[in-house]
Amino acid sequence: MASKIIVKNLKKAFGPLEVIKDMSLEVEDREVVVVIGPSGSGKSTFLRCLNRLESIDGGTVIIDGFDLTDKSVDINKVRRNIGMVFQHFNLFPHKTALGNVMLAPITLGILSKTQATERGLEMLRKVGLSDKANVYPAQLSGGQKQRVAIARSLALNPDVMLFDEPTSALDPEMVSEVLAVMKELANGGMTMVVVTHEMGFAREVGDRVIFMDGGYIVEEGSPEELIRNPKEPRTIDFLRKVL
Amino acid sequence: MKALNLFTQHLPTFLKALAITTYVTVISLIFATLIGIVFGLFKISKKKPLVLAANFYLSIIRGTPLLVQTLFIYFGLPMALGFRWPWATFYWRSQPILAAIVIMSLNAGAYMTELVRGGIESVDPGQMEAARSLGMSYGQAMVQVVMPQALRTMLPSIVNQFIVTLKDTSLLSMIGLRELVQNAKIIVANNMEALTMYAIVGLFYWVIVTLLSSAASNLERRTTYGK
Numbered sequence: 001m002a003s004k005i006i007v008k009n010l011k012k013a014f015g016p017l018e019v020i021k022d023m024s025l026e027v028e029d030r031e032v033v034v035v036i037g038p039s040g041s042g043k044s045t046f047l048r049c050l051n052r053l054e055s056i057d058g059g060t061v062i063i064d065g066f067d068l069t070d071k072s073v074d075i076n077k078v079r080r081n082i083g084m085v086f087q088h089f090n091l092f093p094h095k096t097a098l099g100n101v102m103l104a105p106i107t108l109g110i111l112s113k114t115q116a117t118e119r120g121l122e123m124l125r126k127v128g129l130s131d132k133a134n135v136y137p138a139q140l141s142g143g144q145k146q147r148v149a150i151a152r153s154l155a156l157n158p159d160v161m162l163f164d165e166p167t168s169a170l171d172p173e174m175v176s177e178v179l180a181v182m183k184e185l186a187n188g189g190m191t192m193v194v195v196t197h198e199m200g201f202a203r204e205v206g207d208r209v210i211f212m213d214g215g216y217i218v219e220e221g222s223p224e225e226l227i228r229n230p231k232e233p234r235t236i237d238f239l240r241k242v243l
Numbered sequence: 244m245k246a247l248n249l250f251t252q253h254l255p256t257f258l259k260a261l262a263i264t265t266y267v268t269v270i271s272l273i274f275a276t277l278i279g280i281v282f283g284l285f286k287i288s289k290k291k292p293l294v295l296a297a298n299f300y301l302s303i304i305r306g307t308p309l310l311v312q313t314l315f316i317y318f319g320l321p322m323a324l325g326f327r328w329p330w331a332t333f334y335w336r337s338q339p340i341l342a343a344i345v346i347m348s349l350n351a352g353a354y355m356t357e358l359v360r361g362g363i364e365s366v367d368p369g370q371m372e373a374a375r376s377l378g379m380s381y382g383q384a385m386v387q388v389v390m391p392q393a394l395r396t397m398l399p400s401i402v403n404q405f406i407v408t409l410k411d412t413s414l415l416s417m418i419g420l421r422e423l424v425q426n427a428k429i430i431v432a433n434n435m436e437a438l439t440m441y442a443i444v445g446l447f448y449w450v451i452v453t454l455l456s457s458a459a460s461n462l463e464r465r466t467t468y469g470k
Contacts, residue, residue, distance in 0.1 A: 049378055053372055076380050077378065079375065090373035103388075104374075107379055149373075156378065
């Protein structure tokens with residue numbers, strides 16, 4: 001079975017600053033990969049290269065068979081299949097919760113307005129926010145905002161979801177509601193790449209954990225072996241600080 | 244009272260002049276907004292020629308007085324290009340309405356360009372990223388996500404630009420457009436009542452500007468969504 005995501009020798013620099021030096025990784029269909037590492041290690045940049053929110057300077061990224069470095073590939077089409085959830089939610093403040101979820105399917109001409117409404121309500125139900133459909137983001141709590149953001153991505157029926165520190169901007173009491181939605185997604189067979197500091201989530205939901213530092217993958221393995229028995233000194237050092 | 248008599252006596256022509264002033268301002272502001280959106284997008288574009296084109300336009304308009312622009316466009320261009328600015332043939336006969344609108348649109352367009360650029364830049368870049376990550380094109384993301392938010396924050400500034408343009412139309416008396424000032428000049432030429440007539444003109448501007456200013460500060464107070 002072919003891998004869902006294939007990253008080969010990825011490189012990314014911001015001016016003189018090499019953020020990703022050389023990364024290779026394959027993610028299987030329905031696999032949940034958790035990326036951990038100190039801040040500045042390049043994990044967010046790595047994630048943003050997977051849907052080309054950051055341009056790719058070297059190497060290849062192949063998602064669902066589409067080579068993102070190939071100029072002839074319509075990146076907008078590929079992105080429909082890759083949901084992304086941001087640390088700061090990035091909900092559209094001028095749209096209601098339902099409006100946020102409906103916008104892309106309608107704008108992209110995938111669904112009619114009636115279909116999009118139906119689909120939007122279904123997605124909001126999935127994240128437990130049916131009652132907030134007509135509420136603007138300003139009136140939602142952080143946890144609710146992030147769940148709407150997840151619903152917004154799901155509306156396009158993606159088969160890969162990228163999470164960029166989805167709980168880092170949340171008050172502690174709201175972390176679990178977002179993680180619960182993510183866990184449900186994972187159980188439903190979604191292919192996921194999650195950048196997070198939530199070691200509990202990594203252990204419970206992750207199929208594989210990757211430790212990044214200095215633009216490289218330093219160590220990878222099952223959550224059990226990597227979190228319980230890290231081998232690399234840098235991994236040991238990092239885990240001692242966060243656990 | 245003499246001033247009041249003068250006011251009521253000349254009210255019909257002043258109302259007509261006020262209509263011209265308002266018409267030219269409103270139509271010009273609409274075009275200026277379109278110009279502003281186009282050049283504002285040029286300005287934030289990554290394509291060098293577009294940025295240069297926008298900068299050239301801005302520097303010409305902002306670097307020269309409106310009066311010079313008016314004279315250049317109304318008297319200069321027809322000489323160079325061999326055409327005549329048409330006069331309105333409809334309701335406001337013998338009025339250089341088209342030239343007036345072109346002059347004011349080009350002028351206000353430059354200032355609107357800066358407003359649009361500032362408005363777009365005030366929107367969190369995460370908004371564009373979120374829209375793009377959902378598969379929207381740059382244009383779709385601009386229209387559906389960034390612009391609505393940018394326009395909303397720009398609204399008070401647009402009203403302020405409206406005020407500026409409204410007052411600037413007084414310079415169009417130079418090309419014989421019978422707006423408020425030109426109307427007063429014509430009357431003063433007959434009755435020599437400069438003090439009263441120009442005070443009346445000032446009053447007209449003051450009333451409109453005051454109304455618009457309070458509208459602008461009202462808008463400023465309501466710029467958040469769902470609150």
